[in-house]
Amino acid sequence: xxxxxxxxxxxxxxxxxxxxxxxxxxxxxxxxxxxxxxxxxxxxxxxxxxxxxxxxxxxxxxxxxxxxxxxxxxxxxxxxxxxxxxxxxxxxxxxxxxxxxxxxxxxxxxxxxxxxxxxxxxxxxxxxxxxxxxxxxxxxxxxxxxxxxxxxxxxxxxxxxxxxxxxxxxxxxxxxxxxxxxxxxxxxxxxxxxxxxxxxxxxxxxxxxxxxxxxxxxxxxxxxxxxxxxxxxxxxxxxxxxxxxxxxxxxxxxxxxxxxxxxxxxxxxxxxxxxxxxxxxxxxxxxxxxxxxxxxxxxxxxxxxxxxxxxxxxxxxxxxxxxxxxxxxxxxxxxxxxxxxxxxxxxxxxxxxxxxxxxxxxxxxxxxxxxxxxxxxxxxxxxxxxxxxxxxxxxxxxxxxxxxxxxxxxxxxxxxxxxxxxxxxxxxxxxxxxxxxxxxxxxxxxxxxxxxxxxxxxxxxxxxxxxxxxxxxxxxxxxxxxxxxxxxxxxxxxxxxxxxxxxxxxxxxxxxxxxxxxxxxxxxxxxxxxxxxxxxxxxxxxxxxxxxxxxxxxxxxxxxxxxxxxxxxxxxxxxxxxxxxxxxxxxxxxxxxxxxxxxxxxxxxxxxxxxxxxxxxxxxxxxxxxxxxxxxxxxxxxxxxxxxxxxxxxxxxxxxxxxxxxxxxxxxxxxxxxxxxxxxxxxxxxxxxxxxxxxxxx
Ligand code: IVH
Numbered sequence: 075x076x077x078x079x080x081x082x083x084x085x086x087x088x089x090x091x092x093x094x095x096x097x098x099x100x101x102x103x104x105x106x107x108x109x110x111x112x113x114x115x116x117x118x119x120x121x122x123x124x125x126x127x128x129x130x131x132x133x134x135x136x137x138x139x140x141x142x143x144x145x146x147x148x149x150x151x152x153x154x155x156x157x158x159x160x161x162x163x164x165x166x167x168x169x170x171x172x173x174x175x176x177x178x179x180x181x182x183x184x185x186x187x188x189x190x191x192x193x194x195x196x197x198x199x200x201x202x203x204x205x206x207x208x209x210x211x212x213x214x215x216x217x218x219x220x221x222x223x224x225x226x227x228x229x230x231x232x233x234x235x236x237x238x239x240x241x242x243x244x245x246x247x248x249x250x251x252x253x254x255x256x257x258x259x260x261x262x263x264x265x266x267x268x269x270x271x272x273x274x275x276x277x278x279x280x281x282x283x284x285x286x287x288x289x290x291x292x293x294x295x296x297x298x299x300x301x302x303x304x305x306x307x308x309x310x311x312x313x314x315x316x317x318x319x320x321x322x323x324x325x326x327x328x329x330x331x332x333x334x335x336x337x338x339x340x341x342x343x344x345x346x347x348x349x350x351x352x353x354x355x356x357x358x359x360x361x362x363x364x365x366x367x368x369x370x371x372x373x374x375x376x377x378x379x380x381x382x383x384x385x386x387x388x389x390x391x392x393x394x395x396x397x398x399x400x401x402x403x404x405x406x407x408x409x410x411x412x413x414x415x416x417x418x419x420x421x422x423x424x425x426x427x428x429x430x431x432x433x434x435x436x437x438x439x440x441x442x443x444x445x446x447x448x449x450x451x452x453x454x455x456x457x458x459x460x461x462x463x464x465x466x467x468x469x470x471x472x473x474x475x476x477x478x479x480x481x482x483x484x485x486x487x488x489x490x491x492x493x494x495x496x497x498x499x500x501x502x503x504x505x506x507x508x509x510x511x512x513x514x515x516x517x518x519x520x521x522x523x524x525x526x527x528x529x530x531x532x533x534x535x536x537x538x539x540x541x542x543x544x545x546x547x548x549x550x551x552x553x554x555x556x557x558x559x560x561x562x563x564x565x566x567x568x569x570x571x572x573x574x575x576x577x578x579x580x581x582x583x584x585x586x587x588x589x590x591x592x593x594x595x596x597x598x599x600x601x602x603x604x605x606x607x608x609x610x611x612x613x614x615x616x617x618x619x620x621x622x623x624x625x626x627x628x629x630x631x632x633x634x635x636x637x638x639x640x641x642x643x644x645x646x647x648x649x650x651x652x653x654x655x656x657x658x659x660x661x662x663x664x665x666x667x668x669x670x671x672x673x674x675x676x677x678x679x680x681x682x683x684x685x686x687x688x689x690x691x692x693x694x695x696x697x698x699x700x701x702x703x704x705x706x707x708x709x710x711x712x713x714x715x716x717x718x719x720x721x722x723x724x725x726x727x728x729x730x731x732x733x734x735x736x737x738x739x740x741x742x743x744x745x746x747x748x749x750x751x752x753x754x755x756x757x758x759x760x761x762x763x764x765x766x767x768x769x770x771x772x
Contacts, residue, residue: 120729133651169235177414195403201395247315272385311652388414392412429504437510443489474502563583576677736758737765
């Protein structure tokens, strides 16, 4: 990463944003550098300097210049992450050094034994260890030559992996141009892990559920599966992060290795990678002089890992100095200089009582296992998703089975396997229905899809799910119209389709049992208020396939009225950041469908806002560039409301404490973020009252 200081980069950024002449083709390299810098701040440092909308404008500027002068497009341009390349196969490539696995330890004695072996191999007791989290994702090898990204490969069998470069390019924490030349490195091979942040994974699953798609069992599977997806656009939507943990090879322009000569230790190698622009394990790394110190760090992490943004299944302990690593050597499977310490898995056994089948918004049939309630990592679990028929078959599950349930971190629990040894012979097979449990229509399963679907457009369960989605928190956010109420109104024929929400018979509602004029009045107000929601919420609420909240925001920013979308083509939409062919054609199809156009017309005539407020230029907003974080629960508004309010003022809401965080807002029963923020003097800490006053006074 070029050593920009904040003042300079902001000044150049402003010039691009504010002066039309400055954004010309002669400044294209500078513009790319500026975009790379902001991408690094956002994706690697989690500490953005500018608002999303400003980044989008810079990105669009570069796109415009490149489309006027296509001869200036270079592969490492920030616009070239998602290419058009779809591939059905991934060529097999050789790793420059085998990608070994790690030996595992499970207790203190294992670690003491290992360190004795290390001391014997190094012929000294003077050994420095480094400890870092073991990231639970999918491993990757990256090659750069002359600072440019060349290739990414999966681990494969350790000797050969699959080249998945197109998919790696869409991961923004993998720089397309990295700063190796300042360290005299001409060619490197780096190893790391592709992971999904717990929050991103939760949101991703939430969106899949809302789209009627089966949810993913854990972030590891979601990351590993994503890397081998055929369409890089799908990979981009997984929100993957690359965290690198090893410099496998580093050679200078004469072909000499720099490892052990100029770069002497693992810690130093990670520093080189940090300054080259990567996200690494360095911020978490601890150097220790004894196994006792190592154990102390491991114990700290046992509770700390709950708050770590990524899933960890253990810690990795490595010999720090490369000359000592060399003395330790390796076996065919693992290096002798490293050892993984595995945390105890959060598992429990319980009985599978029954399987229920839920119908999703798009008609997918989601099998849900009903379990005898069991306590697991602080929560009681009584039902878990079984995802689809194939997974049930693959795991050979039967009703009545004792099953092993696992919950990794804060992730949704899932069934690992049945405990076959405890079968009595009384277990019953799970028979997947052939008809929709809601409307009785025959179910279909298309080629290549895992899910069975009900394709009856008037299926009650689907309609209720569509209504639930429309009013949900991240969509039109109508309080007082919960799941039960929607189902009740539907069955009373008071609410049959989306526009009915805005013509509800409140007299009839106030006469319902358990309901009065007061609650009917409140509901009326919430529905009225939803008419003025921001356009992106309506776009998301309509439930267009593949259009999640983020994509809805991108689209809303690019149009001034919802009906503008009728005219946009695939190509127009693909100009938008992170919108590829699949999303674009889904939007075009949706907008071309007469019943959807009718829905939009009807909503407009009922007074629902279909205009975008994108005329607000984020640059001039009072909190532009400022970062906020919440801890504890707020009393007078929800976190998502508060976050939205901040975003509208130009601020960004972060998910962890870093030393560049500007404000921490402390609610009731704050968590560990408070102590962390108190240790950093530049962070301003406010309670809820102060925060409300602060935003009001802006
Ligand atoms: S160092 C042996 N460090 O764990 C090669 N590996 O079970 C050196 N992993 O294949 C590996 N976090 O994908 C190392 N901080 C970390 C790691 C890590 C996760 C993965 C890696 C490896 C697997 C071994």
